[in-house]
Amino acid sequence: MELTLTEQDAAHWVYRGEGAANIVVSYTGSSPSFIGKVMRIRKSPRKASTLPGVRNTIALSSHERLIWQEVHKLISSSDKEIAGQLYVDHVMKPLLGSKYVDAGTHILVTKEFLKTVEKNVDSQRPAWRVDVSQVDKQCDFALLMSDHSIFPHDGQGSSHSISVEIKPKCGFLPLSTFISEGTAIKKKITRFEMHQALKLQRGEISQRSVYNPLDLFSESKERVHKAIKNLFTTPQNNFRVFLNGSLTLGGLGGGAESTDACMAKVLEDELHSVIQAGDGQCTENLFTLVTEAVQKSGVLNQLLEVQKLDRFDVEGAIHAYYNIIFQQCKVCKELNKEQAKAYTSLHSASLEESLRIIKDYLIAATAKDCSLMICFRPRKENDSGSSYNTVYLESTKQAFDYKVHFIDLDLKRLNKVEEYYELDKKIVSCYKQMNKIDDGRNEDAKLQGPEVTNQQGSEAANLQGPKVANLQGSEVTNLQGPKVPNLQGPEVAY
Ligand SMILES: O=P(O)(O)O[C@@H]1[C@@H](OP(=O)(O)O)[C@H](OP(=O)(O)O)[C@H](O)[C@H](OP(=O)(O)O)[C@H]1OP(=O)(O)O
Numbered sequence: 001m002e003l004t005l006t007e008q009d010a011a012h013w014v015y016r017g018e019g020a021a022n023i024v025v026s027y028t029g030s031s032p033s034f035i036g037k038v039m040r041i042r043k044s045p046r047k048a049s050t051l052p053g054v055r056n057t058i059a060l061s062s063h064e065r066l067i068w069q070e071v072h073k074l075i076s077s078s079d080k081e082i083a084g085q086l087y088v089d090h091v092m093k094p095l096l097g098s099k100y101v102d103a104g105t106h107i108l109v110t111k112e113f114l115k116t117v118e119k120n121v122d123s124q125r126p127a128w129r130v131d132v133s134q135v136d137k138q139c140d141f142a143l144l145m146s147d148h149s150i151f152p153h154d155g156q157g158s159s160h161s162i163s164v165e166i167k168p169k170c171g172f173l174p175l176s177t178f179i180s181e182g183t184a185i186k187k188k189i190t191r192f193e194m195h196q197a198l199k200l201q202r203g204e205i206s207q208r209s210v211y212n213p214l215d216l217f218s219e220s221k222e223r224v225h226k227a228i229k230n231l232f233t234t235p236q237n238n239f240r241v242f243l244n245g246s247l248t249l250g251g252l253g254g255g256a257e258s259t260d261a262c263m264a265k266v267l268e269d270e271l272h273s274v275i276q277a278g279d280g281q282c283t284e285n286l287f288t289l290v291t292e293a294v295q296k297s298g299v300l301n302q303l304l305e306v307q308k309l310d311r312f313d314v315e316g317a318i319h320a321y322y323n324i325i326f327q328q329c330k331v332c333k334e335l336n337k338e339q340a341k342a343y344t345s346l347h348s349a350s351l352e353e354s355l356r357i358i359k360d361y362l363i364a365a366t367a368k369d370c371s372l373m374i375c376f377r378p379r380k381e382n383d384s385g386s387s388y389n390t391v392y393l394e395s396t397k398q399a400f401d402y403k404v405h406f407i408d409l410d411l412k413r414l415n416k417v418e419e420y421y422e423l424d425k426k427i428v429s430c431y432k433q434m435n436k437i438d439d440g441r442n443e444d445a446k447l448q449g450p451e452v453t454n455q456q457g458s459e460a461a462n463l464q465g466p467k468v469a470n471l472q473g474s475e476v477t478n479l480q481g482p483k484v485p486n487l488q489g490p491e492v493a494y
């Protein structure tokens with residue numbers, strides 16, 4: 001971190017996008033150190049405690065140190081941001097594959113640099129993001145990363161590139177036996193679909209997404225293609241297309257309205273510079289390219305494995321959370337003795353077991369919130385020496401280099417577990433209310449208590465059957481395992 005960026009450097013960094021916690025700017029200058037790079041700058045809330053998404057900048061708490069104790073480098077860091085980068089490098093990278101993960105490096109920046117960048121980018125930021133968050137001028141460094149929406153200038157391939165950014169969200173239906181009767185619908189309807197109802201009610205979106213994460217993760221060519229088409233139709237904050245690093249479809253810095261004919265035409269016209277298809281066919285060909293790359297790389301299977309580290313669901317994990325923070329369980333406190341029995345097994349788990357449950361739960365939370373960037377460039381004719389993987393577009397007889405990277409693999413904080421639990425309940429109740437789903441049980445029964453689990457059986461059986469605490473059948477009998485899947489081969493070092 002020797003080099004420090006100062007006020008004079010700010011003009012070369014232009015707005016690329018943002019999420020809840022960071023603003024990302026890309027480099028337009030001529031310094032070889034920064035060509036092809038983006039910088040991720042931390043944000044802070046304008047009003048204290050009004051912005052849950054904005055980074056909690058406090059270094060790891062003592063409980064978090066316990067959770068991550070095996071990742072020595074992570075817990076030795078006194079700064080949350082550095083810990084975050086070490087988390088990507090030492091936890092997420094081994095799980096997702098080193099070629100797909102770029103942890104980036106920190107670079108020093110002055111307050112004046114940050115102030116000037118903020119002044120320059122504010123007009124391009126979504127107004128609702130500006131209202132709640134600003135560049136965190138107290139932070140004296142930013143994260144420098146490769147720009148995954150373009151290819152490096154390596155003299156190979158075309159200089160034109162298309163990249164697609166996908167935020168896939170959770171790709172499986174939970175099976176945990178700790179899911180209560182009142183929330184059993186989680187086993188049937190994706191969290192993504194149910195969350196749409198709450199977002200609609202809160203005015204965060206104007207229309208429900210037609211995207212279904214289960215299609216994207218299905219491994220079926222037809223369903224993956226359908227998922228991508230649906231992402232294109234209702235991109236929200238789950239889909240963006242960039243041409244040579246410039247946004248062509250989707251929302252800059254947040255969600256987007258559904259794609260109308262005019263937006264579709266703009267994309268189609270722009271794609272002509274890269275995909276040699278007839279009129280009206282470029283966008284369809286892009287869907288095919290993305291489908292092929294998703295299937296060939298297998299990258300989503302890898303992501304799904306990591307998401308599935310959430311074996312207990314938040315309804316099980318919450319009890320392990322209270323074990324770790326050594327507090328009386330606020331969930332069990334609200335239950336009668338009989339109901340609370342269902343969670344005895346979790347509360348009698350050892351500290352080590354509880355730590356493992358929560359560690360896996362937090363890793364899975366990262367994997368459910370990250371994004372994927374898939375970048376394509378046409379191969380030059382006779383270029384057989386490319387170091388990139390290739391997909392072939394039969395209809396245009398074009399070969400494309402492609403590369404895939406995960407972005408936004410941020411460490412999720414332990415103190416969010418209670419929020420996750422509350423949000424989960426809100427999502428389910430809003431969905432049921434909006435869809436007028438009444439599972440016909442009395443209010444007491446709806447409140448708590450795990451549902452009879454019939455993982456093979458129909459959901460109807462789950463919804464109607466008597467409530468039986470199936471302690472034998474619960475995951476608790478197998479608290480030690482399964483281990484974090486060692487997708488790369490040797491034992492994951494964390
Ligand atoms: O809870 P979710 O599923 O809504 O995910 C949040 C995301 O909302 P989404 O539904 O994808 O629009 C949310 O994204 P947006 O701000 O809505 O673009 C953040 O990614 C948030 O993460 P963090 O608070 O920055 O660590 C995400 O929070 P985490 O749950 O991942 O902590």
Ligand SMILES: Nc1ncnc2c1ncn2[C@@H]1O[C@H](COP(=O)(O)OP(=O)(O)OP(=O)(O)O)[C@@H](O)[C@H]1O
Pocket residue numbers: 016017018019020021022023024038040053145146147148149165240369371407408410
């Ligand atoms: N390495 C990269 N290369 C190209 N574009 C990037 C890169 N990193 C981030 N971006 C762009 O910047 C946007 C915001 O980045 P990011 O998702 O990391 O922000 P965040 O605040 O952490 O998001 P979240 O709301 O999920 O917490 C992304 O949606 C993407 O378009």
Ligand SMILES: [Zn+2]
Pocket residue numbers: 318319322329330331332333343347
């Ligand atoms: Zn409990």
